[in-house]
Amino acid sequence: MRDITAETFEAVLFDNDGTLTDSTAVVERAWRAWALDRGIPVERLKGFHGVPSRSIVTALLEPGDDIDLATADIDARELQDLEGVVALPGAAQALEAVGERAAMVTSATRELARLRLTAAGLRPPAVLLTAEDFTRGKPDPQPYLLGAERLGVDPVRCLVVEDAPAGLRSGRAAGAATLAVTTTSSADELAPLADHVVTDLSAVQFSLTADGVRVSLAPVTA
Template identity: 50%
Template sequence: MGLNDLAGAVFEGVLFDMDGTLIDSTPAVVRAWTTWMGEFGLDPDQVGRHHGMPSAQVVRALLPQERQAEAIRRIDELELADVHDIVVLPGAAEALASLSHAKSAIATSCNGPLARARIAAAQLVPPSVLITVDDVSRGKPAPDPFLEAARRLGVDPRRCLVVEDAPKGLESARAAGCATLAVVTTTAREDLDADAVVDDLSEVEFLPGPDGIRVRLRP
């Protein structure tokens, strides 16, 4: 296992996905979406294909237009009401702390209220830049979330490292021109198309310096 070309790279910024990358919200997500699927007559295979995308985009992909407004309102309601059992994933707090004086951001498919509720529930200390689906016209897998995060940080997206757990998020990062580091928290390793793949963030450390940010495997 190694970091491939990432080991020698220097980045201007590090852009993190949230769910499945920094925090484990899987139990809450499963509860909310299971209830929603039952109410709208869908099965898990249909929903699972859209992992990593904003909930409204998932709804629009699965239901006819006349049912979408109600379905979006309902999944938002269910997810916001359930932020139990949300915890910080291994290495995530340390990663953010090491970058507290460097350029880093979170770019998530959650809407703003849900992102802030999950961050608070996990007691995670986030970076100053938080991009949610409310901040962009197109969510993942479009590049917009990572492009907006880079813009707000004042950095070139082509010199940013994205940390993701989902194929759709990695697709978004590549479209934005970013380098990619995947964590194997929600998706099988063989399904993660990234520059490097690690089990979780406890395996790496981020090293800010005068010329930028490096990433390396923990010794």
């Protein structure tokens, strides 16, 4: 385990859905409708949070089914529904504090990521990695390795901030330190994969120094 409060990080790599933005209701509505239209039991959708839509579709469809068509269908459903998408506590402050040393690494498409950030009132960081940029999605390390590469930093000296086990596995496999938020998964699920677990980003403070980004625990308010 790494003590994230004792390190200075070259960059912070944020997931989006469930980490910066609350899009849970939208995601659940879209995927439930998609599954029901295909006769797929809704229970089979469990365990895929943080995984790219094409990977989920591939895992759920039968051999011979049209993966391209089914993926386009779920992507279109998600693009059409932004009702209730909001910024999670501490997200805006975290992005502002980290500034040019931030990247966002999401399993969503670029268009969907930008739409959700806009709906939540968040400004995306300059470096934005999406499903179109990967050949292998989370939990593979490629997404976070690419995020570090785009920023020109060593992934081992990065902090990955995630809400999903798949994303944490991706960050760890890339060599990064990991911070988990319990916005969509329980602390028990996340703790084995994270160096530190908090409720959301309001529980930590990021500060930019000449050498990089420092992380501290936010003061507890009554």
